[in-house]
Amino acid sequence: MRNHHVKLNSLATANPSWYVPQKEAYEHYNTMFKLADEERDLYKRLLLDSSIDGRYIGMDNIEQVTETNPDELNKRYLKYGRQICEKAIRLALDKAKLKPDEVGGLVVNSCTGYLCPGLSSYILEDVGLPTDIQYMDLMGMGCGGAIPNLFAASGIVASNPEKPVLSVAFEICTSTIFMGEDPGLIVSNCIFGDGASAAVLVSDNKTDKNPEDITLLDYESGLFPRYRKDLQYRTEDHRLRNVLGTRVPVIGAKTIKEVANRLLKRNGLVKEQIRSWAVHPGGTSVLDGVSRALKLQQDELRHSYQVFKQYGNMSSPSVMFVLKQILEHDRPNPGEYGLLLAFGAGFSAFAILVRF
DSSP states (O other), X not given: OOSSOEEEEEEEEEOOSEEEEHHHHHHHHHHHSOOOHHHXXXXXXXXXXXXXXXXXXXXXXXXXXXXXXXXXXXXXXXXXXXXXXXXXXXXXXXXXXXXXXXXXXXXEEEOSSOOSSOHHHHHHHHHTOOTTOEEEEEESOGGGTHHHHHHHHXXXXXXXXXXXXXXXXXXXXXXXXXXXXXXXXXXXXXXXXXXXXXXXXXXXXXXXXXXXXXXXXXXXXXXXXXXGGGEEEEEETTEEEEEEOTTHHHHHHHHXXXXXXXXXXXXXXXXXXXXXXXXXXXXXXXXXXHHHHTTOXXXXXXXHHHXXXXXOBOSTTHHHHHHHHXXXXXXXXXXXXXXXXXXXXXXXXXEEEEEO
């Protein structure tokens, strides 16, 4: 990407149709499960006095929140993954004035279920993409996955500049609800929701310029396995069980700062030259930690806080929801810089430098 710049030509997002306010979520948890007193108190505190209004969930009915059969959970992951990815892709293609048969590449990332073949196979069928497409499915990268997705998709554009490429991130986090008294599980059950994003990437030498084009200038990542046990999925009772340690806000801020500083230094930039900050909205404590670590005003992260308030944490597509809000509400001036920052399982951290 450093030698061949790629443009993000259009961006769209999608969610399942069912929106559950946090108060309603508390009522469901309280009536459908036998909660210990401490569990109930924590659910009540997190859901009734919440920094989240509500979350979109990919379920047919509320009884599915009690489902523990891994086969049924993966069916739901596939069903709603297909629905929201198709919706986001069609919106992105419409914005880019493209037809499905014009697409030359597809990169899909997710971490909340397992499919073989990956969802790319179903997307090709649902959207009508060409069968000679260059494609890949990325798994296991957690909440940061949309950024390495953009990097991989940029590589496909660079190899074939004549064809646009789709970068798709999706998660059905509610297919990994796991009940237990561990506070990390309770927090997970209170903040995660479902969503998808789709971006169309094209070569920067294309003559048909779009005023909303974003040039992807450079990419940076970091992998810190000494913190692996603080943030991961592990298999328990044949299901995915989220592990969310208490140190995540501190580690997330520390690792994001490291990759951001490396990226800025390599490009001869300082923090003050960044006009827009799209930071993964992993939670208010995460965003507060990033704000302190990078010495940013909370207002500079207002879109991240707002996405968390509206949607909760949707894992990997969340940072793309933030970028979409920046484009729609801030309308950055041409030539201004932005930074996309996210972290994920591993412990991993990712950054992309962009120019509007």
